[in-house]
Amino acid sequence: xxxxxxxxxxxxxxxxxxxxxxxxxxxxxxxxxxxxxxxxxxxxxxxxxxxxxxxxxxxxxxxxxxxxxxxxxxxxxxxxxxxxxxxxxxxxxxxxxxxxxxxxxxxxxxxxxxxxxxxxxxxxxxxxxxxxxxxxxxxxxxxxxxxxxxxxxxxxxxxxxxxxxxxxxxxxxxxxxxxxxxxxxxxxxxxxxxxxxxxxxxxxxxxxxxxxxxxxxxxxxxxxxxxxxxxxxxxxxxxxxxxxxxxxxxxxxxxxxxxxxxxxxxxxxxxxxxxxxxxxxxxxxxxxxxxxxxxxxxxxxxxxxxxxxxxxxxxxxxxxxxxxxxxxxxxxxxxxxxxxxxxxxxxxxxxxxxxxxxxxxxxx
Amino acid sequence: xxxxxxxxxxxxxxxxxxxxxxxxxxxxxxxxxxxxxxxxxxxxxxxxxxxxxxxxxxxxxxxxxxxxxxxxxxxxxxxxxxxxxxxxxxxxxxxxxxxxxxxxxxxxxxxxxxxxxxxxxxxxxxxxxxxxxxxxxxxxxxxxxxxxxxxxxxxxxxxxxxxxxxxxxxxxxxxxxxxxxxxxxxxxxxxxxxxxxxxxxxxxxxxxxxxxxxxxxxxxxxxxxxxxxxxxxxxxxxxxxxxxxxxxxxxxxxxxxxxxxxxxxxxxxxxxxxxxxxxxxxxxxxxxxxx
Numbered sequence: 001x002x003x004x005x006x007x008x009x010x011x012x013x014x015x016x017x018x019x020x021x022x023x024x025x026x027x028x029x030x031x032x033x034x035x036x037x038x039x040x041x042x043x044x045x046x047x048x049x050x051x052x053x054x055x056x057x058x059x060x061x062x063x064x065x066x067x068x069x070x071x072x073x074x075x076x077x078x079x080x081x082x083x084x085x086x087x088x089x090x091x092x093x094x095x096x097x098x099x100x101x102x103x104x105x106x107x108x109x110x111x112x113x114x115x116x117x118x119x120x121x122x123x124x125x126x127x128x129x130x131x132x133x134x135x136x137x138x139x140x141x142x143x144x145x146x147x148x149x150x151x152x153x154x155x156x157x158x159x160x161x162x163x164x165x166x167x168x169x170x171x172x173x174x175x176x177x178x179x180x181x182x183x184x185x186x187x188x189x190x191x192x193x194x195x196x197x198x199x200x201x202x203x204x205x206x207x208x209x210x211x212x213x214x215x216x217x218x219x220x221x222x223x224x225x226x227x228x229x230x231x232x233x234x235x236x237x238x239x240x241x242x243x244x245x246x247x248x249x250x251x252x253x254x255x256x257x258x259x260x261x262x263x264x265x266x267x268x269x270x271x272x273x274x275x276x277x278x279x280x281x282x283x284x285x286x287x288x289x290x291x292x293x294x295x296x297x298x299x300x301x302x303x304x305x306x307x308x309x310x311x312x313x314x315x316x317x318x319x320x321x322x323x324x325x326x327x328x329x330x331x332x333x334x335x336x337x338x339x340x341x342x343x344x345x346x347x348x349x350x351x352x353x354x355x356x357x358x359x360x361x362x363x364x
Numbered sequence: 365x366x367x368x369x370x371x372x373x374x375x376x377x378x379x380x381x382x383x384x385x386x387x388x389x390x391x392x393x394x395x396x397x398x399x400x401x402x403x404x405x406x407x408x409x410x411x412x413x414x415x416x417x418x419x420x421x422x423x424x425x426x427x428x429x430x431x432x433x434x435x436x437x438x439x440x441x442x443x444x445x446x447x448x449x450x451x452x453x454x455x456x457x458x459x460x461x462x463x464x465x466x467x468x469x470x471x472x473x474x475x476x477x478x479x480x481x482x483x484x485x486x487x488x489x490x491x492x493x494x495x496x497x498x499x500x501x502x503x504x505x506x507x508x509x510x511x512x513x514x515x516x517x518x519x520x521x522x523x524x525x526x527x528x529x530x531x532x533x534x535x536x537x538x539x540x541x542x543x544x545x546x547x548x549x550x551x552x553x554x555x556x557x558x559x560x561x562x563x564x565x566x567x568x569x570x571x572x573x574x575x576x577x578x579x580x581x582x583x584x585x586x587x588x589x590x591x592x593x594x595x596x597x598x599x600x601x602x603x604x605x606x607x608x609x610x611x612x613x614x615x616x617x618x619x620x621x622x623x624x625x626x627x628x629x630x631x632x633x634x635x636x637x638x639x640x641x642x643x644x645x646x647x648x649x650x651x652x653x654x655x
Contacts, residue, residue, distance in 0.1 A: 066557050087563030099554035103576045112572075113562035164562060 015042045015200030016077030016090065016167035018063070023072030024224075025058055032058040033069070034224040040168075040217075043198045045191075047211035050221035051247070056204045059221075060170055063202065065089050077167050087116070092166030096173040098157040100145040106156045107132065107141040113164035131159040134193065151182045158193065169194075169201040175210055187213050208248050212236065220244045237356040242285065245358050251287045252330050255362065258282045264359070268324040270304035270350070275357050283362040290319070290333040292355035296348045297341035303348035306330055311343060322349065412629035419626060426626040430634060436614070443610040444638055446529065447594035451646075453533040454589045455582070458540040462548045462578065463570070466556070473549070480541050488535060492599045495531035496522060499603070523605040531603050532593045539592055540585035547581030548574070576653060583650030587643050594639055611635045 018040040025033040033055045040046045048056040061067040063074055065086035074081055081089040100109050111128040119127075132138045135155035145153055154174065161169060174190065175183045191214055194201055205211050211218050212232040219229045220243075228235055228244045239245035246253075256266040258278045263271050264286060278284060296303055310321035313336060320343070322330040330349060334340065341347060351357060415423030430436050465476055483491060498504045501520040509515045521527030551574065559569040575582070597612035604610070611631055618628035 064557075064561060066560075086557070086561040091561065093558070093561045095554045095558060097552065097554060099552060099558040101555060101558075101573060112559070112564070116559070116562050116564035116568055160558075160562070 014167075014198045015044075015169075017042050017075075018168045018200055018202065019073075019075040019078075020059070020063065021073040021075070023059070023062060023069045023074065025062060025067065025069045025071075032224050033062065036072070036221075036224070036226055038219055038226065038229060040200055040202060042200055044217065045194055045199075045201045045203060045215045047203045047205055047215035047218045048221055049205055049208060049211040049218050049247070050227075051206055054221040055224040056206075056221050057172065058224075060093075060172055060202065060204045063168075064091055064093050064170055090167040091170060092161030092164065092168070093170040094154070094157045094161050094172065094174055096176055098145075098153045098177075100153055100156055100160070102145050105142050105144055106137060106148065109145070109156055110159045110163050112160060117164065127163055131163045134162065134196075135159045135189075150178055151186060154178070154186060155189070158190070162193070162197065162199075167200065169199050171201060171203045173205055174203065175205070175207070183210075190214060212248075218248075220247060222247075239287070239358055242287075242360045245287050245360070250290055250331060252290065252293065254286045254288065254328070254330075256284055256286055258284060266304060267326065268304035268306075268328060268330075268349075271301050272351055272357070275359050278359065285360050285362050287358040287360070288351055288355065290331040292352045292357070293330065293332045294350045294352050295320075295332065295334070295340050296350060297345065299348050300350065303350040306347050306349050308343040308347060322347065324349070408629050408632060411625055412633055414626040417622070417624040417626065426624075426630045429627065430630045436631070439609050439611055439614055440634060440638060442608075443594050443612075443635065444642060446525070446532070446600075446610060447590045447639070447642065449525075449529050450532045450536060450593040451586050451590050453529060454537050454540040455586065457533065457537060458544050458582075458585060459575070459578075461541060462544050463574070465545050466548055466551070466553075466574070477545065480538050480545075483535075484538050488596075488598050489602075491535050492531065492602045495527075495534070495599075495603060499527045499531065522603060523607045525604075525608060528600065528603045528608060532596060532599055535596070535599055536589045536593050539588040543584035543588070544578060544581040547584075548578050551577050579650050579653045583647060586646045586650075590642060590646065591639055594635065 020036055020038050023033055023036045024031065036055070036059060038046070048059060050056050058067065062069045065081065065084065069082070076090050079090075081091075086093075100106075101112065104112065107128050110131055111124045114124045114127060129138065129141075132141055135158055137152060137155050137159065140148060140152060140156075145156070148156065154177075171190070175186055178186055187210065190201075193199065203211065203214055215232060217230060218232050218235050220227045220235060222243055228240045235244060236248050239248060245251060254266050254268055256264045256272075258274065258280050259265050259271070260280050262274065262277060262280065264274045264278075264284060265271050266286065272286065274284075274286075299305065304324055306322040306324045308320055309323050312319040312321070316336060317333050318336050320332040320334070322332060324330050332349070411419070412426055413422050413424075415421050415425040461476075461480075465473060468476060496503075499521040500506070501518040501522075503520070505521060506515075506518045510518060521530070555573055555577070556569060559573050564572065594610075595612055597616065600608070600610045601613055601616075604613075611634070615628050615631045615635070618624045618631060
């Protein structure tokens with residue numbers, strides 16, 4: 001393919017870089033994208049993560065070429081593609097609803113892109129067979145999409161996008177329509193294909209677990225801007241804003257104030273060390289992940305009292321719903337096998353040593 | 365497994381067989397169907413089997429007269445051709461408007477549908493007379509061609525097949541558009557994006573995605589336009605005048621003017637059968653395209 005990624009003997013493609021430079025987009029007076037810049041390295045998977053309306057889908061449509069941005073530039077493999085139609089941007093896309101052609105068989109769907117590019121019939125047949133094998137769907141070549149399950153349809157949609165050897169693969173909420181068990185299988189499948197072909201991929205999702213499991217880096221979006229961009233563990237452990245903190249993972253927000261000696265006095269009744277220095281007297285919110293809350297049966301200065309309202313066994317872990325003094329709810333996750341105080345007596349909560357605690361100004 | 369299957373089958377049979385108390389519910393519709401559709405059709409067939417205009421004796425003469433006369437056979441062929449040509453023109457116009465519809469926003473779609481339905485609120489007679497004004501030698505088409513220097517003398521498209529097809533296409537267009545747009549409106553827009561993203565040109569997307577997925581609407585539209593335009597007595601008579609003769613006009617003359625009811629019945633049945641034949645072919649083509 002002249003305009004595809006580099007094709008190796010095995011039919012593998014190598015991903016190219018993708019650059020979004022100061023892209024803004026307005027729908028009338030509504031600013032859907034506000035000066036967004038990011039760079040995805042060859043072979044990297046980036047997740048665009050955010051709630052609905054944050055601009056992630058708009059950004060995906062701009063990159064794919066379905067929408068012309070108001071300002072800014074998009075480059076694929078170092079080449080500006082702003083003025084190119086979607087089919088000539090060296091980009092493959094898997095739609096949320098898969099968008100398989102309902103009147104064509106699985107094989108015809110996979111071969112559609114090559115046929116549209118005028119490939120020879122024998123070449124289309126060869127590569128169609130090859131990519132059906134890649135997604136392990138060779139037995140279903142002659143089925144129509146409506147005769148396939150959701151997971152099978154997604155495999156065909158992946159094969160269809162990969163068959164034209166795109167340099168960048170865009171995945172729009174790829175797991176949203178799958179049930180939970182299948183979702184994990186497909187996450188593994190996509191990761192496997194991405195490794196095998198060295199694909200550059202952008203994954204749009206509102207599900208943080210999905211983003212964390214598949215992506216090398218995560219861009220958390222809000223109101224048309226990128227709020228934080230970094231490796232999943234960084235974004236999880238060191239959220240830069242309260243929004244990112246709340247959106248990524250579950251958390252306990254404990255209000256408090258900075259004391260004269262620099263420590264933080266929580267309203268619930270414990271004194272903890274702040275993750276970073278803060279001016280005395282400042283009102284803050286301390287965020288502690290549920291897995292970082294420890295339980296004790298005796299008081300201490302760095303513990304606050306609470307009692308257990310509810311215990312939800314979720315297989316390997318148990319989620320506890322505690323009530324601190326003043327009625328504030330505290331979530332705790334602990335291994336079911338973990339030793340600990342009995343839950344029906346008075347409890348004292350502390351913060352696990354070495355835990356990543358975040359602190360934000362109260363009005364942020 | 366087998367026992368379960370036979371149980372299922374027994375259940376299905378039991379459901380198919382209507383138990384006595386359900387018959388009165390079906391009876392009104394059944395009676396209307398028999399009284400207003402089957403009985404008149406039987407009467408038509410019975411009438412056509414009479415040999416003479418006075419209906420004094422039975423005989424195949426009326427049928428022989430129609431099938432043996434090249435004039436009437438040509439009228440029949442012209443009628444079917446008129447229908448096919450009108451279908452072809454409405455098909456092209458319908459797909460073009462359908463593509464506009466696909467690109468339109470929901471508000472624009474509503475406006476477009478309103479514009480399409482609007483002519484249906486006017487009588488066919490009024491619409492046909494409007495076409496007389498447009499197509500006549502003092503009409504808009506002729507004057508425009510004169511003004512543009514395309515022709516040196518005024519001309520009239522009245523009493524020509526072209527003029528008739530143009531006006532029929534406009535008059536029957538809503539019948540093509542309503543089923544077509546309802547099917548096209550349900551095409552997932554992501555499919556068009558997917559086709560573009562895979563490198564397909566607009567034409568390829570039209571031929572390989574839009575038209576196959578619109579096949580049910582196209583088939584229904586073609587059937588309606590064909591059946592309606594072959595039977596469009598008013599437009600055929602007013603625009604075609606005395607020079608163009610189609611089967612509805614022959615039926616009218618035979619039944620109202622010369623009172624030869626058996627022969628009128630024969631022409632009616634021939635129109636019915638040939639239209640049904642063409643409809644069968646269109647339907648079959650539509651199914652093949654979808655498969």
